[in-house]
Amino acid sequence: MKAARFEHHEPTTVEEAVSLLESLDGPTILGGGQSLVPLMRFRLAAPDTVVDLNGIDGLDYLREEDGTLRIGALVRHADVEAAGLIGERYGSFADAAPLIGDPQVRNRGTVVGSVTQSDPKGDWGTVLLAHEGEVVARGPDGERTIPAGEFFLLPYDNVLDEDELVTELRVPVASAGEGSAYRKLKRKVGDYAMVGAAARLALDDGVVSEASVALTAVDITNVAVPEAGEHLVGERPSGERFRDAGEMAAEAANPETDEHGSARYKSNMTRVLTQHALADALERASHGRAAADGGTADARTTDGGTTDRSTATSGATDGSTTDGGSIDDGTHRDCAGGE
Amino acid sequence: MTEKQIALTVNGTEHELEIEPRELLVHALREELDLTGTHIGCDTGNCGACTVEMDGQAVKSCLLFAVQADGSEIGTVEGLEDLPEAGDGRSDLHPIQEGFTRMHGLQCGYCTPGMMMAAKTLLAENGDPTEAEIREKISGNLCRCTGYKNIVKSVQYAADVYNDREPPESPVEHAESGVEAAADGGASRTDGGRADAFTSDCGCDRADPSHEAGTGSGADE
Numbered sequence: 001m002k003a004a005r006f007e008h009h010e011p012t013t014v015e016e017a018v019s020l021l022e023s024l025d026g027p028t029i030l031g032g033g034q035s036l037v038p039l040m041r042f043r044l045a046a047p048d049t050v051v052d053l054n055g056i057d058g059l060d061y062l063r064e065e066d067g068t069l070r071i072g073a074l075v076r077h078a079d080v081e082a083a084g085l086i087g088e089r090y091g092s093f094a095d096a097a098p099l100i101g102d103p104q105v106r107n108r109g110t111v112v113g114s115v116t117q118s119d120p121k122g123d124w125g126t127v128l129l130a131h132e133g134e135v136v137a138r139g140p141d142g143e144r145t146i147p148a149g150e151f152f153l154l155p156y157d158n159v160l161d162e163d164e165l166v167t168e169l170r171v172p173v174a175s176a177g178e179g180s181a182y183r184k185l186k187r188k189v190g191d192y193a194m195v196g197a198a199a200r201l202a203l204d205d206g207v208v209s210e211a212s213v214a215l216t217a218v219d220i221t222n223v224a225v226p227e228a229g230e231h232l233v234g235e236r237p238s239g240e241r242f243r244d245a246g247e248m249a250a251e252a253a254n255p256e257t258d259e260h261g262s263a264r265y266k267s268n269m270t271r272v273l274t275q276h277a278l279a280d281a282l283e284r285a286s287h288g289r290a291a292a293d294g295g296t297a298d299a300r301t302t303d304g305g306t307t308d309r310s311t312a313t314s315g316a317t318d319g320s321t322t323d324g325g326s327i328d329d330g331t332h333r334d335c336a337g338g339e
Numbered sequence: 340m341t342e343k344q345i346a347l348t349v350n351g352t353e354h355e356l357e358i359e360p361r362e363l364l365v366h367a368l369r370e371e372l373d374l375t376g377t378h379i380g381c382d383t384g385n386c387g388a389c390t391v392e393m394d395g396q397a398v399k400s401c402l403l404f405a406v407q408a409d410g411s412e413i414g415t416v417e418g419l420e421d422l423p424e425a426g427d428g429r430s431d432l433h434p435i436q437e438g439f440t441r442m443h444g445l446q447c448g449y450c451t452p453g454m455m456m457a458a459k460t461l462l463a464e465n466g467d468p469t470e471a472e473i474r475e476k477i478s479g480n481l482c483r484c485t486g487y488k489n490i491v492k493s494v495q496y497a498a499d500v501y502n503d504r505e506p507p508e509s510p511v512e513h514a515e516s517g518v519e520a521a522a523d524g525g526a527s528r529t530d531g532g533r534a535d536a537f538t539s540d541c542g543c544d545r546a547d548p549s550h551e552a553g554t555g556s557g558a559d560e
Contacts, residue, residue: 001382008343008360008406030407037363037402038384050360054407078396102479103457104387107396108403189478190385 003040006047010055014138014167017051021163022140024049029165031113032076034105059167062086069171077106077114090171091284092130092180092198092277096123099184112166115151118158118221121192125152125222127182129214130198133171139164152221177203179284183273184216187260193217194260195269197249199277201237203285208232213245213278218253218270225252228274242278249274345409349374350418360406364398365389367405368415376416376452380481387480390453391415397460399479416452419459427500434500435459435493441509444493446484453480458494466501468494 009024011017021027028047030036031054039045053059059074062083069090071080080086080097087094100106100114100123114124115135128135128148135146140163151158160166174180180200184193196216202209211232213225228245235241255266342357349372356371368374368391377400380388389400392414419425419433428437435455438444445451454477461468461476468476473494474487482490492507499506 002363002366003361003404005359005361007341008404010406030404033404033407034384034402037404040361041363041382041401052407102387103476104390104397104399104479105384105402108398 001041001043003037004043004046006040007049008052009049010052012055012057014056014059014165017053017056017165018138018140018163020051021165024051026162027051029053029116031073031116032109033113034101034109035113035117035119053165064173067173069173071111071169071171073110073112073165073167075111077101077109077111078103080111081106089174089178090131090180091280092127092182092200095182095280096127096184096196096198099123099182099186102190105190112169115169116158116160116166118152118154118156119192120152120155120219120221121217122222123182123184123193123196123216126196126198126214126216127180128169128171129222129224130180130182130200130212131171132212133169135166136168136170137164138167143167145170149224152223155220175202177285178210179203179281179286181277181280181284183277183280185269185273195255195266195273197270197273197277199274199281201232201278201281201285203237203282206236208235208237211245213249213274215249215253215270215274218255218266220254223252225249225274227252232278237278237282242275242282245278246271246275343406343409345406347372347405347408347411347413349413350415350421356405358405360404362405363401364391364393364403364405364408364413365400367408368400368413374415374417378449378452380449380453385481386450386453387457387477388450388453390456390480392456392460395460395463397457397476397479414456414459416455419455424501428497428506433459434497434506435462437500438493438496438506439490442489442493442496442507443510444485444490450480450482450484454482454490458497461494462497462501467498470495 009020011020026047027049028036028045030050030052036045053073056074059072060079061070061072062075062079062085063070064085077097077100080093097106101109111124114122115128118125125148133148135148135151137144137146137160139161146159153159178200180198182196182198184196186193193216195218198214200210200212211229213228215223215225225248228248231245231248232241250267250271253267253270255263255270257263342359345356345358347354347356347367349368354372356367358367358371365377365379368377377391378388379401380386382401384399384402387399390397391400393408393411419436420431422433425431425433428434430437435458439451439455457477457480461473465472470491473491477490496506
């Protein structure tokens with residue numbers, strides 16, 4: 001089906017885009033278009049006017065600056081996949097990018113577009129939450145910065161006004177002792193997450209100084225689980241603590257039964273993937289590495305995937321991680337109870 | 340609603356088009372430029388049959404409005420034969436086309452143009468990919484006939500040509516007779532010739548009792 005008729009506006013500056021958003025009636029912003037174009041084709045969206053950002057130069061930056069990782073509005077998923085900076089220091093970003101859509105979709109779809117689409121099954125909002133990042137929006141009254149934790153309201157809804165444009169995402173630069181990871185359960189390439197979990201840990205002399213956990217597809221928005229992070233801070237990382245955090249995540253989640261799985265299964269997988277993500281984050285925090293593997297956890301490998309985890313964690317030999325092995329034992333037993 | 344004027348360079352030829360903004364890139368290619376080698380499969384962005392090259396990257400032309408491609412260089416399956424690599428193998432075809440014809444990389448052929456364009460962008464950035472890299476790159480392209488095995492072999496065949504290695508002999512007899520038909524995604528093939536050409540392409544002996552179990556390159560995955 002063809003999209004309904006619309007007027008296509010192609011501003012060349014952010015200022016022009018903002019003034020168009022202010023003056024037009026009910027405009028829709030087109031970034032990568034990998035969600036919007038199908039929505040328009042099925043006429044689930046039929047905007048009269050579309051403001052296409054792709055003609056604006058200089059929004060495709062991904063760089064560290066003044067203690068902040070800045071991701072411009074036209075950075076594509078594939079750009080994140082390819083960025084050396086991401087691969088070295090931002091494990092959760094490196095994990096999430098290649099698990100989105102398929103190669104063609106990743107060449108066009110944008111990180112900012114995924115966050116502003118605010119699909120609870122989208123991955124980037126979860127990663128942003130785990131990094132305690134911010135959304136920078138420009139409107140007629142100037143710029144404002146919205147903490148990720150205050151951004152999402154409902155499925156496909158967030159705190160942005162209709163005449164506001166997100167220009168970039170900001171994430172605090174990863175410290176030397178920091179590691180992060182993202183784990184995603186999906187049935188096949190191109191699917192959205194059934195469950196996703198992001199974890200970030202910072203270690204200071206073997207003690208967790210910062211920790212955060214966030215989840216995908218198990219609530220009406222991407223959600224952070226602050227209690228899980230708080231449970232880990234000030235303690236040495238241990239399998240027991242990670243198990244507790246996984247249980248807290250499962251407790252906080254409100255998944256729904258659908259054609260892909262029961263709420264009980266998703267709840268269980270929330271716990272399992274949270275533990276996996278924490279184990280990956282710990283491994284990276286301990287070794288200063290980002291993506292230890294693809295971070296892949298699709299439906300076929302989840303049960304067997306625990307082998308990989310035990311290999312990864314058994315590589316950590318300092319005292320703070322000797323419990324790593326028990327994380328996997330626990331996980332493996334738990335997985336077998338999944339559906 | 341106003342039409343927009345856009346410029347598309349498709350397979351090296353520049354075109355000026357007056358189109359409605361709602362027109363998809365795939366519609367502009369097929370309906371305005373009559374380049375029907377790029378297929379519309381699923382209409383949902385899943386199947387990848389509409390994959391084209393846009394400024395060097397594989398994109399799904401059903402997930403882009405044509406106005407978004409204004410000023411872009413587009414490559415479609417029709418352009419493969421005119422690329423510099425064409426003729427480097429054992430025929431005048433592009434090595435990817437030759438690979439698909441000789442390694443039996445298609446059955447119904449519907450996904451083939453998208454598969455070949457995905458493969459083309461892969462080989463442009465990585466001339467000697469591993470099997471895993473090939474499978475990853477075509478993971479956004481669905482084939483319901485072959486089970487992908489022979490598609491991977493077809494891309495490997497092309498990689499052999501790219502790297503001056505001797506590509507494998509075709510397991511299919513009389514591969515040449517199918518060459519023209521597959522080169523443009525089947526667009527030029529007449530229905531009348533189809534049945535005969537298919538059996539000779541296939542090269543199998545229908546009297547041979549092993550036919551059903553043996554030569555089907557089919558759903559083995």
